[in-house]
Amino acid sequence: MITSRRMAAVDLNAEALGVPRKQLMESSGNAVARACRDLADPGASVAIVAGRGNNGGDALVAARFLTAYDVTVHLLGRPETISTDIARENWDALVAGEADRRTVTDSTAFDLGDPDLVVDAMLGTGVTGALREPEATAARAVNESSAAVLAVDVPSGVDADTGDAAGLAVDADRVVTFHDDKPGLGDLDCEVVVADIGIPEAAKLFTGPGDLLALDRDPKSHKGDHGDVLVVGGGPYTGAPALAAQSALRAGADLARVACPEAVAREVQGYSENLIVRGFSGDRLAPDHVPDLLDFAADRDAVVFGPGLGDADESLAAVREFLAAYDGTAVVDADALQIVPEVDTEATLICTPHQGELQTMGGETDADWEARSDLVRGFAADLGHTLLVKGAYDVVSDGDAVRVNRTGNPGMTVGGTGDVLAGAAGALAAVLPPLDAAAVAAYANGRAGDLAAEAFGGGLVATDLLERLPAGLRGDEE
Ligand SMILES: NC(=O)C1=CN([C@@H]2O[C@H](COP(=O)(O)OP(=O)(O)OC[C@H]3O[C@@H](n4cnc5c(N)ncnc54)[C@H](O)[C@@H]3O)[C@@H](O)[C@H]2O)[C@H](O)CC1
Numbered sequence: 199m200i201t202s203r204r205m206a207a208v209d210l211n212a213e214a215l216g217v218p219r220k221q222l223m224e225s226s227g228n229a230v231a232r233a234c235r236d237l238a239d240p241g242a243s244v245a246i247v248a249g250r251g252n253n254g255g256d257a258l259v260a261a262r263f264l265t266a267y268d269v270t271v272h273l274l275g276r277p278e279t280i281s282t283d284i285a286r287e288n289w290d291a292l293v294a295g296e297a298d299r300r301t302v303t304d305s306t307a308f309d310l311g312d313p314d315l316v317v318d319a320m321l322g323t324g325v326t327g328a329l330r331e332p333e334a335t336a337a338r339a340v341n342e343s344s345a346a347v348l349a350v351d352v353p354s355g356v357d358a359d360t361g362d363a364a365g366l367a368v369d370a371d372r373v374v375t376f377h378d379d380k381p382g383l384g385d386l387d388c389e390v391v392v393a394d395i396g397i398p399e400a401a402k403l404f405t406g407p408g409d410l411l412a413l414d415r416d417p418k419s420h421k422g423d424h425g426d427v428l429v430v431g432g433g434p435y436t437g438a439p440a441l442a443a444q445s446a447l448r449a450g451a452d453l454a455r456v457a458c459p460e461a462v463a464r465e466v467q468g469y470s471e472n473l474i475v476r477g478f479s480g481d482r483l484a485p486d487h488v489p490d491l492l493d494f495a496a497d498r499d500a501v502v503f504g505p506g507l508g509d510a511d512e513s514l515a516a517v518r519e520f521l522a523a524y525d526g527t528a529v530v531d532a533d534a535l536q537i538v539p540e541v542d543t544e545a546t547l548i549c550t551p552h553q554g555e556l557q558t559m560g561g562e563t564d565a566d567w568e569a570r571s572d573l574v575r576g577f578a579a580d581l582g583h584t585l586l587v588k589g590a591y592d593v594v595s596d597g598d599a600v601r602v603n604r605t606g607n608p609g610m611t612v613g614g615t616g617d618v619l620a621g622a623a624g625a626l627a628a629v630l631p632p633l634d635a636a637a638v639a640a641y642a643n644g645r646a647g648d649l650a651a652e653a654f655g656g657g658l659v660a661t662d663l664l665e666r667l668p669a670g671l672r673g674d675e676e
């Protein structure tokens with residue numbers, strides 16, 4: 199089962215892995231042709247009703263495979279309004295091949311004829327709202343015809359994720375949907391065939407530029423929509439909370455606050471004017487700080503808990519009390535990690551251990567990333583939280599799905615890069631579900647590290663990642 203958003207991400211990852219969209223369209227079109235052969239005998243008349251997007255493009259490819267049939271292609275709109283290059287190229291191939299085609303520019307002129315089979319390729323996952331013209335008139339004609347109806351990917355007008363139609367939709371006998379079943383197809387009273395179109399498993403498993411699509415922001419958003427992130431850390435160490443908080447800003451948070459011991463508050467503030475630093479009494483986190491911290495955290499979008507906290511007993515006791523009472527979203531890193539397995543919490547946690555910290559938490563690791571993926575998935579399921587286990591291949595799992603991140607380089611073992619990762623994960627957890635937030639954070643942090651390694655060769659330091667995080671989140675080419 200795959201949602202449209204995830205499908206678009208996997209599509210883009212496939213392209214980055216060397217399987218371009220046009221190749222996927224060719225596979226989709228071939229799958230449509232195979233489905234047609236199941237529904238109609240050679241020589242039968244087939245009316246392809248094609249829209250102006252890639253859903254239409256799939257059927258324009260199918261037309262090339264259906265040479266044993268009497269095919270008529272009805273393009274809904276003028277060819278120059280075809281919205282993607284790969285669909286337009288397939289239209290041009292039909293023109294060059296002098297295929298039997300009609301261009302429907304005036305819906306009142308739409309004449310479906312009396313075909314044996316209709317291929318509904320007007321709209322797929324790109325549908326928005328109720329069918330407009332000429333798609334609405336064409337959909338009514340298709341529904342009124344006595345022909346068998348094969349829908350490409352999704353019956354036109356149906357939302358692939360919900361199954362709802364904002365009004366009129368094509369009533370198909372069979373749907374051939376690509377790569378994986380869609381959530382919205384289950385309730386339709388038609389047969390659904392899932393066609394493999396050659397998308398590599400790696401496009402789903404390994405993070406890639408497609409995963410960044412999750413960040414496409416609502417342009418109407420305004421300040422404060424994108425995350426007010428609180429870093430709770432500092433004590434024995436002061437750089438760590440400052441790195442995490444600066445990283446949260448670079449990863450898109452609007453505000454980055456640091457709650458740290460009063461004794462180091464000035465030092466933490468000294469790292470950057472961009473941080474809003476607030477001290478609590480003493481020189482380390484202690485249980486009597488927890489009630490105030492919980493109140494403060496309740497008004498934030500995400501918390502990053504742990505950078506630089508140290509492992510004093512009273513600080514770990516405070517971590518336990520905070521996590522037990524907190525019910526928001528938090529990234530847990532560094533010394534706070536060891537507490538997570540002991541605490542029963544309502545919070546949504548993203549834990550970011552390296553492999554040694556994973557073992558301290560009671561998890562197991564393995565040098566082989568595939569074996570490690572299974573171990574991490576199992577441990578995440580036991581914990582009930584999302585794990586981002588850092589390594590040459592970072593393994594991310596929420597106990598169900600697994601994502602593996604391959605960006606990054608050995609130069610990133612330098613101190614502080616984990617704090618940068620935790621801060622980025624905190625900012626992303628404010629706007630994305632935990633699995634996506636962790637996967638995108640790992641991908642962008644590694645990309646930032648790769649960009650820094652190119653700029654410096656060796657001698658990379660954690661602050662080099664900060665100003666490169668935005669590029670890592672855009673998927674900028676090297
Ligand atoms: N993801 C994959 O693995 C593959 C998907 N394929 C096919 O691509 C479509 C999605 O294509 P896309 O171009 O994004 O959108 P559509 O073709 O579904 O429709 C967009 C098209 O339709 C117009 N439009 C949108 N809403 C309406 C409306 N309510 N009324 C009228 N017209 C509408 C819009 O303006 C655009 O012109 C997917 O379903 C698959 O079939 C790839 O080909 C193979 C791999």
Ligand SMILES: [K+]
Pocket residue numbers: 253318319320321322349350351352353354
């Ligand atoms: K369709």
